[in-house]
Amino acid sequence: MLYKYKDIDRHVEIDCDVCVVGSGAGGAVASKELAEAGLNVVLVEEGGYFTTKDFKVDDTIWSTSNLYRDGGASIIMGKPSVMLSEGRCVGGSTTINGAMCWRTPGKVFKRWQWERGLYDITTNNMEPYFTKVEETIHAKSILPEAKNQDSELLRLGAEKLGYRYRANIRSQDHCVGANMCITGCPTGAKHSTLVNYIPAFLNHGGELFTNCRVHRVKTKRGKVTGVTGWFVDPQTKEKKYKLTVKSPIVIVSGGAVQTPALLKKSGIRDEKSLLGKNLLVHPNMKVVAAFEEAVNAWQGVNQGYQITEFQEEGLLMGVNFTSPGVLALAMPLEGNQMLRVLKKEFHHLVMGGALIEDTGSGTVYVGPFDTVVPTYQLNEHDFRQCIRGAALLTEVFFAAGAKKCYLPFTGMHEIRSPDDIPKIFQLKLKPAELELLTVHVMGTVPMGSQAHNSVLNSYGAFHNVKGLYVADASVFPTSIGVNPQVTIMALATRTAEYIANRST
Ligand SMILES: Cc1cc2nc3c(=O)[nH]c(=O)nc-3n(C[C@H](O)[C@H](O)[C@H](O)COP(=O)(O)OP(=O)(O)OC[C@H]3O[C@@H](n4cnc5c(N)ncnc54)[C@H](O)[C@@H]3O)c2cc1C
Structure with missing residues (x-):
């Protein structure tokens, strides 16, 4: 009942x-x-x-306010703070996840x-x-016609560099590539709980x-x-x-x-008072690439492939394109500058993410009035992995033909050539200058x-x-x-x- x-x-x-x-x-x-x-x-x-018929096409505001905790932007405090998105609805985060298995x-x-x-x-x-x-959950490969162009660009970049990748298995049946997994699948193809x-x-x-x-x-x-x-x-x-x-x-x-x-x-x-400690987050670094030709990454299902070349070393890379609002969260630009980029380049953009298998951790504290305060300390090893992940994604996008990449670092917003990738390592970056997101809390x-x-x-x-x-x-x-x-x-x-x- x-x-x-x-x-x-x-x-x-x-x-x-x-x-x-x-x-x-x-x-x-x-x-x-x-x-x-x-x-x-x-x-x-x-x-x-909510059910499939409630999931509205192109209404991120409805989705984030009804399906997510804190509108999809909870904060895990630390240096840097990490933005956490998680579900708060029947089905939990599976209702709004990317379906990868x-x-x-x-x-x-x-x-x-x-x-x-x-x-x-x-x-x-x-x-x-x-x-x-x-x-x-019907975990299987997606139909080739459902894949989108940004997935193909990731595959192309990986192939050019000789990096191993895998075609993703996803919990879906007859996915037509509406690319709205994270705002509630409007066709019911996604097999969330x-x-x-x-x-x-x-x-x-x-x-x-x-x-x-x-x-x-x-x-x-x-x-x-x-x-x-x-x-x-x-x-x-x-x-x-x-x-x-x-x-x-x-x-x-x-x-x-x-x-x-x-x-x-x-x-x-x-x-041993371990309860609430060991908060793990799979820190995620986003790199946004702009291509000369229109990619229209909003069409077709994203995350068709993941680069597995560095998986043994704790790094997994993929692409996931979303609504302009979510994309804006992943770019290091503000105000009018952000608006200009989105207006001019939206159809040409591809967003990639590097998932870090973290070795540092945080703690969940409880505060007064039913408040919950998660904290996280990015350690030196994971900090280096974040920078490496961003550099690798940038390399892949340039190999696939990108004309520029937006980086998730304060102080170095964009680079226009693969020759500039080494400059990332000349920056005296501090952990607090990274922009990190997570959708995977654990531990x-x-x-x-x-x-x-x-x-x-x-x-x-x-x-x-x-x-x-x-x-x-x-x-x-x-x-x-x-x-x-x-x-x-x-x-x-x-x-x-x-x-x-x-x-x-
Ligand atoms: C945008 C996004 C994309 C993702 N993509 C993928 C993907 O492609 N593949 C993948 O494997 N994983 C993905 N994940 C992660 C995956 O969905 C989660 O790791 C997984 O759902 C977590 O399961 P859980 O049972 O721990 O919590 P959840 O699935 O988050 O469920 C917890 C539920 O408990 C409820 N709850 C919490 N506290 C209380 C309380 N006090 N009283 C009553 N109810 C409460 C919450 O409202 C929520 O509904 C994604 C997550 C997000 C947010």
Whole structure:
């Protein structure tokens, strides 16, 4: 049963077998698997419920205000601060993500084994969970005709330089290349959890409460007992009615910033105070290139390819073109200068991103009045990787024929020739002068074999609170260096199977 805000006219009290907080990559998957296993599941989502027909073509303002937290521009404080975009709606960030699918690289699982004692999470053991997820979200290659020209330019540049690349696998069926993945797919081709796991969850008798922010996870004598939250009026943002869920099992799946914040506010503590630390962000450097001919990168699906040549070294590169507003955020220009470039060059622009597998980390703090304050410290290694990523992208774009590139550095906005790339390294750049974005937060409630090196066991269960689990990107002990949705979903499937086996 689906409850929208308008369906709630009083305080609600409900009992269930499992309560799940958050309906994104982790929460929707865990909820569906458990409801399918016959458990009585209540799923609580802070954001609203929207469907394909609500997703408006060319209305970034509607999308950012209804589907994203903080209008898509949350800030992770630091030097530099990092702009974070994440979903706050049914389907969570999967409703607004780019649909790219990657299995966790084997080297990452190996690291988790030898650093954290996670011996039971291996490429072989995870195979059935990956397969199940990929089948459910229709992970496959996109139709050649759906790809857009900026993807082809990335491929061309990579080929000219002899760099390896891969044609992306994406969670979609019959994608026609509307290129609106991140504002809500208007054709339903994208298989976010909104269009597969959530309907299946409801069909299996699950109860979904929307527009309800969970404020506390309740525990008594080392056991979880449920959650409390408030239904919030989507227009006025006023707290209206209270939700009380009594449940012997709670799975928190609010994403790697909100999950540790909720747990901390609830008074949950772990042996070594690791909760909320180890915030990982896959810092993303954007380079915008201008080509002589019109590219019309807004047509066709972006991110057709990713350059994998430097993946082992922690760098993955791709192109992703979006609306003018989002593009403007990625360029180091302001005011009239920005307006002039967008007016004159919009159809000629290509935006590339370098994803850094980070080795530094941050912390999620909670402040007064339900505020959440994430912080991040870019370390020297990752700072160098950011500069290298920008330089490599610039090289690829010039190889593909770009006439100039806009760089994400204060003090060096554009270069017009590949011969100028070495000048990047002459700049006395400081970390605070980089413009960084992230759409991948991870790592704040890490798994491990022991309470002295982790908060959760390998199934996402708290070492020290019975019945309390996490199933979202928070559980990663380290960065994974690739787009994370499939890893989150596969681990959530495994967590749900573990809970179902112990409960039924
Ligand atoms: C623009 C964008 C593009 C991306 N592109 C890709 C891509 O191409 N491929 C890929 O693999 N990944 C991509 N990602 C990342 C991927 O979508 C996320 O890593 C993944 O969805 C995170 O899953 P999660 O379960 O941790 O959190 P989310 O999916 O973010 O879900 C968390 C949910 O919990 C809810 N919530 C939080 N706190 C509370 C609370 N207290 N009470 C109730 N509900 C709460 C939130 O509203 C949200 O709906 C992208 C992300 C974005 C934003």
